[in-house]
Amino acid sequence: MSIQRVRSKWAKTKVLVRSNDLKQYIPQTKRFNRESLLLMINQHEMIYVKPDNGTFGKGVIRVEKVTEPSAGYRYQIKTDQIFVSTFEALYNGLQSYTRHKDYLVQKGVYLLKHQKRRFDIRVMVQKNLSDHWETTAIIGRLSHPERIVTNYHSGGTMVTYERLLSTHLSPTETTAYKKRLEKLGASIGRQLQTAYPRLKEIGVDVAIDTKLHPWVLEVNTKPHPYIYKILPDKSIYRKVRRYSLAYGGMKA
Ligand SMILES: Nc1ncnc2c1ncn2[C@@H]1O[C@H](COP(=O)(O)OP(=O)(O)OP(=O)(O)O)[C@@H](O)[C@H]1O
Ligand SMILES: [Mg+2]
Structure with missing residues (x-):
């Protein structure tokens, strides 16, 4: 049997929030419609509207409630920013994207920054050679200065985790926080497996907010193993590859 892939972010989120331990790491997420948009923008002030089956950060929209230039809403897709003064105008504007496919609305996380x-x-x-979920690699993704997504396809850059966190944490804290992310990753693997037993590897997108709380934005079931090649510690990519080869995720 082949490795399991699950495209719907909504389906995966539903499995994750079933876990009492993981709930605190999942930003509130709903299916996009007029009612959920109204509720979420009033509750969170800043939200992300994104395709349920998205990749590469395509179609991702950031929406904020603003007071400048006057009371209203601002939304951004790619580098275009649009201001509207009423909720109706916001909903209509977003619908030009959302009516073509299923969209989600998610609490927005104010991401930590590195050089602005x-x-x-x-x-x-990944599933390791003893069939346990193990976090094998961690990497940071730095957004293009004018973008609202960190994806490589939208001008993002891969940077080591240590470099990004070292301006926010001491060296000891940076190491401890990495351990915490590793544990979180393994818990997510175990929880998703309850619904998807043939899953072998996942790429968890974690946003860290300005209070250093980690938030799971989404889980990719077809993660790219090659991005870890750029890490200076070559043993990391070798392990990713070894595990992937063992369950047939990569060709030798
Ligand atoms: N709720 C959110 N708060 C803050 N930033 C977000 C949020 N949701 C998404 N983003 C930003 O947008 C990026 C793309 O979002 P997401 O991972 O959900 O889409 P994607 O199209 O599946 O991308 P990929 O397939 O490359 O992982 C995230 O990596 C993050 O930088
Ligand atoms: Mg993603």
């Missing part, structure tokens, strides 16, 4: 650019973390978690 937002970053998030990609955590690679």
